[in-house]
Amino acid sequence: MGRLRWSTQLIALVLVNLGLVGILETGVVCPFFYCHGCPAAAFGCPIGVLQTQAALGPFPFYVLGSLGLFGLAAGRFWCGWGCPFGTVQDLVVWLRRRRDFVSLPPFAWTRLLVLAGTLVAAWIAIDTLFCKVCPAGSLFGAIPHRFVSPQLSFGTFFYVHIITLVVSLVAFFLIGRFWCRYLCPLGGVLGLFNRVSILKLKLDMDKCTDCGKCLTICPTNIEKVGDIGGSSDCIRCGKCIDACPTDAIRISACLWGPAKLHRKSTVSP
Amino acid sequence: MLRRNMSVIMPVIRLVLLSISLSFVIAFAVDQYSLVQDSVRFLCISCLGLGG
Numbered sequence: 022m023g024r025l026r027w028s029t030q031l032i033a034l035v036l037v038n039l040g041l042v043g044i045l046e047t048g049v050v051c052p053f054f055y056c057h058g059c060p061a062a063a064f065g066c067p068i069g070v071l072q073t074q075a076a077l078g079p080f081p082f083y084v085l086g087s088l089g090l091f092g093l094a095a096g097r098f099w100c101g102w103g104c105p106f107g108t109v110q111d112l113v114v115w116l117r118r119r120r121d122f123v124s125l126p127p128f129a130w131t132r133l134l135v136l137a138g139t140l141v142a143a144w145i146a147i148d149t150l151f152c153k154v155c156p157a158g159s160l161f162g163a164i165p166h167r168f169v170s171p172q173l174s175f176g177t178f179f180y181v182h183i184i185t186l187v188v189s190l191v192a193f194f195l196i197g198r199f200w201c202r203y204l205c206p207l208g209g210v211l212g213l214f215n216r217v218s219i220l221k222l223k224l225d226m227d228k229c230t231d232c233g234k235c236l237t238i239c240p241t242n243i244e245k246v247g248d249i250g251g252s253s254d255c256i257r258c259g260k261c262i263d264a265c266p267t268d269a270i271r272i273s274a275c276l277w278g279p280a281k282l283h284r285k286s287t288v289s290p
Numbered sequence: 291m292l293r294r295n296m297s298v299i300m301p302v303i304r305l306v307l308l309s310i311s312l313s314f315v316i317a318f319a320v321d322q323y324s325l326v327q328d329s330v331r332f333l334c335i336s337c338l339g340l341g342g
Contacts (some may be wrong), residue, residue: 047327050326057330058332070326070329071327074325079325082322083318083323083326084326086312087315088311089314090308090312093307102312158337162337162338163338173335173341175341177339178327178337180339182338193327202306217300285308
């Protein structure tokens with residue numbers, strides 16, 4: 022599962038950068054966090070476009086509809102299996118080679134707060150303020166442009182970008198998937214679809230022995246077995262699938278069935 | 291009982307959300323696709339903190 026996930030993350034990184042060879046410059050938003058200001062970008066950043074349309078109009082029906090389709094299809098699978106900024110966080114954790122230095126519980130509402138703040142700020146200021154401090158924008162937009170367009174000088178917000186990126190990288194080092202867990206506005210949106218999405222993680226409680234290995238390995242610190250797959254914090258990376266000794270967790274696709282988890286058929290004494 | 295209700299409600303919720311999302315995309319793609327396309331690789335100097 023791990024190698025497969027690294028592969029899909031790599032494929033996603035290549036896909037969003039197909040603008041590099043000049044064959045793609047689509048009007049499609051990507052289902053994950055990526056800066057469309059990148060000189061190689063092929064897709065739009067949903068948060069960037071939402072801000073632009075919150076500031077200048079029209080009402081972003083098309084982007085909201087696209088996010089609805091992405092969310093319904095896979096919920097936060099996009100975060101765990103495709104997001105380039107998530108990949109960066111996974112790389113930092115891989116280099117760290119140990120558990121989180123700081124253990125924090127999940128707070129789903131902070132992501133939605135960031136989203137609301139981002140859109141309200143864009144609407145009031147008539148500017149894409151979040152983009153000026155976005156660490157993904159630093160990594161995928163500002164820094165590559167320094168190499169591609171060396172004639173451009175450094176502005177104030179370039180240094181702000183560098184600071185936010187460095188602070189973010191330190192946060193990723195201390196707390197794995199820090200951005201996904203607490204700050205990602207797109208993760209806030211996609212997380213709302215985790216319970217209703219077609220592709221999901223399904224837990225078979227009849228097979229579950231409550232050993233807790235899935236919770237120990239979870240990069241988003243999910244605290245209850247019942248929240249795996251359904252919680253808006255779950256990025257569906259599938260590490261719990263690999264960790265489960267009884268194969269109680271699996272990826273399943275379900276258009277018609279319930280999102281509810283299987284219950285134990287027998288009552289424990 | 292709840293589980294049975296959920297098995298009825300969930301597909302309905304999915305279908306409603308799917309219909310709304312799909313209709314948004316289909317109805318507004320003509321007008322708004324190009325707006326998104328114009329954003330892609332647009333060099334927003336102030337956003338990226340670069341100067342002329």
